[in-house]
Amino acid sequence: MPESLTVGVVADNEPYSSIEGRTAKGFSVDVLNELSKTLGIRFDYRVGSWPDIYAAFRRGDLDIIDEISWREDRAKNILFTSAYHLRQTVVMQNSAQPLPTIKTLDQLKPYRVGIMRDIYYRDYLVEQGINVIEYDLLPNLVQALAFGWVDTIIGPEITLNYMARREGFFQLEVNTLAPLKGMEIEDFRLGVLKDRPELFKKLQAGLQSLPAGWLQELNERWMQYDGQSPLRQKPLQLTRKQQDYLNRLPPLRVGLMRDYAPFSFSDNGKVQGLSVDILYRLQDLTGVEFVPVVDQWSNLFQLFKQGELDLIANISDMPERRAFTRFTQPYHRIPNVAFTRNANFRLNKASDLSGLRIAVGQGVFYEAAVRKLFPDQVISYTEQASMFKALMENQVDLVLAALPNGNHWIRELGMTDVWIAGELRLPGLIGEDLRLGLQPELQPLTEILDQALNDISQIEKRAIENRWLGAKAISDNETRITLSQKEQDLLDHWNYTITYCVHPDRYPLENKNRENRHDGMSASLLTILQQKLDNLRFEFLPTNNWQETLLALKSGKCVMAPMVVPSEKLQQNLLFSNSWYNASxxxxxxxxxxxxxxxxxxxxxxxxxxxxxxxxxxxxxxxxxxxxxxxxxxxxxxxxxxxxxxxxxxxxxxxxxxxxxxxxxxxxxxxxxxxxDSNFSVAVHHQYPQLLVLINKLLSSLNSTELDQIENDWLSIKLEQKTDYTTLWQLAAAFSLLFLALFYWNRKLGNLNQQLQKANEQLAHLSVTDQLTDLGNRNYLSQTFEAYMTRCHQDGRTVAIAMVDADHFKRINDNYGHDAGDLCLQALAQQMRTQFSQPDDHLIRFGGEEFIILTSDSSTERLEARLQTLRLAIAGHPVLQQQRSLHITVSIGAMVGPAGHSEQLDLWLKEADHALYQAKNNGRNQLVIYDRTTLASSRETP
Missing domain, CATH: 3.40.190.10 (Periplasmic binding protein-like II)
Structure with a gap:
């Protein structure tokens, strides 16, 4: 027997076999590698297309051929091992337009069914009267279903699932096994020519010695997790130098788009989405504190370029950005597609866009490339919603957007006549890679974040993706829970009953009530999870304190706890699910x-x-x-x-x-x-990783309505009234005693009221005052603005709202510490008091190093002169700290004009903010004023 054998492997059959560089990888390759170890023989892989490797095998140039199916005509010349894998052919659907469960081919007759050209079951489908549409490549087949060009597709299960995930089509799911009367199962075997019977026997014996459980786990790993281990085996491994670097980092400001659903968006003041979940997971792994800054992309990108943000999320790597950005590896890839109301239009190549009015997001990475090709056709929008409203009102012919974002706004706006024309593919610009962008000085953190991204387990990644991109993100249909054989065996062993324990005194999150029963949010969670799987039951094991709960978990008396925050210490004995609740x-x-x-x-x-x-x-x-x-x-x-x-x-x-x-x-x-924040997960005893997989499946099936209901049920105020007539006599007696005490209490009440009045006055002052600078805060501005504008309108005065922002303030905090930064802010506030000391001048600390001046005068020129005086005074008066002079300057943007009858504060602030950005762009230490009377014709868009 030779020391090595040549094996023919198909190059383009992901995830079974493919070539990466010079290395073959995939499910079938892993089987061959394990077989090589078992037999003690080295396999040399020859990778190519199926026709090429099959021809080489028949010529005798290869010793073995992989992934070959038994056929009667082939059996004349080839010896086939037993099948090591059976590939299922399935019916796949788009969860946004689900089909009924398909049991017979007759049910497919009303639908357009996509298949591969010349596939072996094609003629059978046509004979049965099925309307088939054929595609040359599997990626095109998957794309047709995602874009709505067909109603369903039939093809190999693992390959379709793999390609759907790789292309970002998370709304695609398996409906059922294809009803093909026996043709739905494809067998994978090894083949040798008939003149090699000894080799055949050796291969057959080696395959039969492979544990069935190992093959099943390998199949599961490639089907669900692209061949990677689903569980994170150990905490993030950092060097001492890296850990010291993290310990020195201050809280970092991260820019997140407010209208980029489902990746990041603001809902009732809370930013959420796939990118936000990834960010929180990185925070858990590294300990870095991320502070979200939520705004439109164009504003965030400008802030990042100016150094006012430390990181920016959802950014794509482009050559022109590398001078001022350090990129992490991608955490997600998404296709960019064309949305149109013309059902017959197809985007196959860029020239198909000629003559159309094209809507794009302002600053999106492909805007310049599209505008270069079609300079007179492109209309840019600062908000995603505005693009789709324009499409709805026929102001544009086509919208270019990321597939999940577009689907989100189509649902939000109730648009029923929008079609996907195809994917935007330009030279060098295929799809969109979502990364974190960091300031260049944070290069060491970039490398740590890459490590952390690699350390997020595949289960966690799938759970996050399913939460925001899966079926429930598009449809309210119940997600079906399918069990692996190991999960089934585990539940059978426990008689479908899972014992759990909780923290007994953490209401309303969870607790043990007086009847020794489980109450709180985690109780509601388990009630919902029980409904997701038939016969599943969670059995509560009461404990008296948290330490007793941890001991019960460690000993296995209970196998899970529904509401635990992962920590390095707890991870020694417990496995943790994806986070299901974030608590402030x-x-x-x-x-x-x-x-x-x-x-x-x-x-x-x-x-x-x-x-x-x-x-x-x-x-x-x-x-x-x-x-x-x-x-x-x-x-x-x-x-x-x-x-x-x-x-x-x-x-x-x-x-x-x-x-x-x-x-x-x-x-x-x-x-x-x-x-x-506290990110709560379900904790599972370390001996039961299959239980963790099941719990993550159950959590992934939750929709936003169910999660919101859990929170609303327990965090809202509940008033319960009960009448106990047996104690009325006790109340009467108590009333008599209260009446006797009333005189004494009335005397004391006067003193208490005086104390309360003082406390209320103090509280009222604190509620509108910034504690560091003693200026007004945002509440003060909101309460003052309307009445102030009314007075100015009556007096015919010119009003100014000026935004004052300390330049490069982050450097002061980073270089000299927050105490120095606070001293600078106090000095800046004092200069503002000196220059704006009139009774009608209102000074506000708006947040961080940003201030607001609300003032008025007889003319725009006088207001400009006062603001210039303030800017020069700040630049000319350094702040002294510990025998050190700290020089600070400010940029000022102001909106100036006559006050109207009913003014909106947000509009004035928005224009002042635009002016401030222009002052920053002009080089800082600048004053820019927008005159309201000439704004429409003179203001430049930043």
């Missing part, structure tokens, strides 16, 4: 304590935190300046704040809000939100 954490304090703008405001102060808190290790690592004092419970911590033993208490917003309401603790309030 807050700092509580007394009414007299100021609101906090930064967690650094708490430095040196005694801050309580529960011993069971999941974020305590993160806070200790990221903010060593905090004095964290462990307490036994949330209620104990709040009581110590009331008694001034602690300055504040850190806890979950949901739990603390419930306690403040339940205990009527009106003298405690929220001082601020922490930049560290």
């Amino acid at each position: 954490n807050v700092i509580l304090g007394t009414l007299g304590s100021p609101f906090i703008d930064s967690i650094n405001d708490l430095s040196g102060k005694r801050i309580g935190i529960s011993r069971d808190s999941n974020i305590q290790p993160i806070l200790q690592q990221r903010y060593p300046q905090l004095k964290l004092i462990p307490v036994d419970s949330t209620l104990s911590g709040i009581q110590q704040v009331r008694e001034h033993e602690l300055y504040g208490f850190i806890g979950g917003l949901a739990e603390t809000s419930h306690l403040l309401q339940q205990e009527s603790l009106g003298d405690i309030r929220v001082l601020g939100r922490l930049p560290v």
Whole structure:
């Protein structure tokens, strides 16, 4: 027997076999590699098209041919091993337009059915009266279903699923096994020529020795996870140098688009989407604190170029951006397609767009290329919704957009007559790669984030993709749960009953009530998950405290816990599902304590935190300046704040809000939100990875309505009224005692009212005042604007809203620390008070290093002179800190004009913001004024 054998492998049969560089990979190649180890023989792979390798095999140039199916005519010259894989032929559908479950071919007769040209079952379908449409390539077949050119397709299951995921068509799903009367199963075997019987026997014995369970797991891995391991085996491995670098990083500002659903979008003030989930997962893995900045793409991109953002999400790698951007590897790829109301139009090549009015997103990476080809046809829009409204109103003929984004807006706007004409393919611009872009000085972080992206498990990636791009993102249909054999065996062993335990005292998230039953959000979650799979039941094991719960999990008395935040310590014994709930954490304090703008405001102060808190290790690592004092419970911590033993208490917003309401603790309030959230997952005992896979399938089947209902049920205020007539006599007696005490109480009430009035006045002042600079805050601006405009209109005065922004302020924080930054902001505020000291001047800290001046005068020229004086005064007065001079300048953008009857604050702020961007673009330390009376004709679009 020779030391090596040549094996013919098909090059273009993903995910079974393909070529990457010079390396063959795929399910069949993995089988061959394992067989090579078993037999102790080296296999040399010869990769090519099926006709080429089959011809070479028949000539005797190859020892073995792979992926060959038994046929009677072939059996005359070839010896076939037993089948190591059976490939199923399935009916695939688009979940946006699902079919009924197909049981017979007659049910397909009303539909357009896509198939591969000259496929072996083609004639059978035609004989049965099926309307078939043939395609030359499998990718084209998948694309036809995604774009609605056919109603369904028939083809090999794993290959169709693989190509649908690779192309970003996550709405495609299997309907059923194709009803082809036995032709739906294709067998994969190894073949040798009949004059090699000894080789045949060896291969046959080797294949039969491969464990059936191993083959099944390999099949599952390639079918669902592209051949990668579905579970992350160990925490992110960082060098000491990398960890030290992360520990030194301040919170980083990340730009996220507000209208790029389902990747990032703002809904009721909360930014969410696939990119946001990826960002939070990276935050969990690295410990880097990301602060979202939400805006339109054009504004975000400009801020990033100016260095005002540390990172920007959903950016594509292009040569012209590399001078000022460091890119991570892609975390997602999506196709860009053409949406049109002309059902007969097809986009096959770029020239097909000639003569059409084309809508594109302003600043999108392919805008310049399309505009170069069709300079007079392209209309750019700053918002995605506006493009599709323009299409709906026949203002444009065609919209170019990412497939998931377009589908989202079509649903949102209720458009029923929109078709996908095809994919936009330009030289060098095929599809869209979504990455994180970082400032060049964050190059070390770029490499760490790449490591973290590789470390996100395939289960987590699939769960995130399914949440935002899967069937439920497009359809409200129930997602079917299919079990692998291992999952089925596990549930059979447990009689479909999964024992779990919870944190017994964390209401309303979860708790053990007086009847030893499970209450809270996690209880609702398990109730819904039970309904997803027939006969499934979750059995509650009560525990008395969190430590007892962890011991029960470790010992296996319970095999899962539904609401746990992953940590490095817990990952030693537990596996964690994809996160299913994100909870905010807050700092509580007394009414007299100021609101906090930064967690650094708490430095040196005694801050309580529960011993069971999941974020305590993160806070200790990221903010060593905090004095964290462990307490036994949330209620104990709040009581110590009331008694001034602690300055504040850190806890979950949901739990603390419930306690403040339940205990009527009106003298405690929220001082601020922490930049560290709790992302809750289901924890599973490490011996049951198949249970984790099942839990992730169940979680992935949840739709947004179900998740919202869980939150609404437990985080809304509930009032329950009950009447107990057996205790009426006790109430009567108590009333008598209360009446006797009323006189004493009335005397005391006067003093309490005085104290309360002072507290309310103090609270009212704090609610409209920025604590660092003692200027007004956003609430103050909102309350002042309308009345101020009315007065100015009556007096005929010219009004100015000016946005004042400190230039390169991030550098001061990074180079000299936040204390120096705070000192600069206070000095800037003082200069504003000096220059704008009239009774009708209103000064506001709008956020961070950005300020607002609301003022008026007799003319635009006088307002311009006052603002210029402010700019020069700030530039000419350095800030002294520890015998060091810190020089700061400001850029000012102002909207100036006469006040009308009913003005909208947002419109004035928007134009002032545009002017500020122009001042930044002009080189900073500039003043730019937009005159309202000439704005329409003179303003340049930034």
